[in-house]
Amino acid sequence: MKIKKLCMIPGPTPVTRSIQDQMGRETVAFGDPGFINDFKEVVKDLKEIFKTEGEAFVIAGTGTLAMEMGIANVTKEGDNVLVVSNGFFGDRYKELCERRGLNVDVLSAEWGKTVTAEEIDNKLKEKVYKAITVTHVDTSTGVCAPIAEIGEVVKKYEDTILIVDGVCATAAEPEYLDEMGIDVLITGSQKALGVAPGLAIVLAGPKALERRKSLGTIRDYYVDFEKWIPIMNDPSKYFATPPVNLIWALKETLRIIKEEGVENRYERHRQVAKAVQAALEELGFTLLAEKEHRAVTLSNAIYMDGINDAEFRKVLAEEGAVVAGGLGAYAGKMFRLGHMGNIDYHFLVSTMSAIERTLYRLGKTDALGKGVATLQKFLME
């Protein structure tokens, strides 16, 4: 019998039927009055959910394009920028900033730990940084940065724009722009928002928009806020073709989020993460992220002795769950399990049972049910 393979990597995450239906609709002209209204609603909802008086941008692209958009609109060549790196995606922001001719300083943490708000405060005292980038959840390590505390610190520095990479956090961790001091939030559609890959989403608060204005003409074209603001305010205008079906899909996930309630959604992710992480530990895995900074969106589980990564993930896929491998120094030593977005208990129980069957087939456990029992106990708390 062919077994259904659940996509449990840290993005793309499983896309629910009602969202798939939006992607399967017959595409209409981007000037279609119904679509224009739908697009307007998406932009309005994003600003309301993530609480900003600024602007929301939804364009075709991925999280990496959103990273470019974030930095391109608030800095010019030669500016000092501080990159906070808790892993692979923080390092990506460093490279991206360096290629733009920015003068980059980096504060990095050992993998599994996070740079603290205090360290950032001390660094910001040293010179004027025009922007600071922080990865909210680094998908390579499963570490969550203390964004609320960092926001409080950066608020003190008038000239510094806080850019938060929310690609692996948005819609699972609180990110309220104006009250938390986040000036630019960059994200993608395929993780905790639960849509298929293909959208770069950026929210910019008032301070970031002022900065953009002060820069005059920038060399970037496609990601220029000034090109997109007229479109986001009135989608009947044209700048570049909007990804019609993905915008419908985003509209549907925003409807799901509002129906669930954002705070409930954040709490659900916290509870699920606690349950999954306890179950993985019960089965003998070690989690890379230190306990107090563990992400709610994914778990990065280091193998016990004697497990071959390729074999583990192959057998696990045969048992019905696809997970991702480790990155950097953890390639071959760890797997990464996503548990975010619009997933329910069925996905979690099925995945944990597939992990148990995999360990059983590899001769690493004879106690089937141990992980599932722990998972369910925590889910029922």
Ligand SMILES: Cc1ncc(COP(=O)(O)O)c(C=O)c1O
């Ligand atoms: C934290 C983080 N930032 C940025 C990215 C890049 O996003 P994309 O792959 O959509 O370009 C990822 C992708 O996994 C990510 O996890």
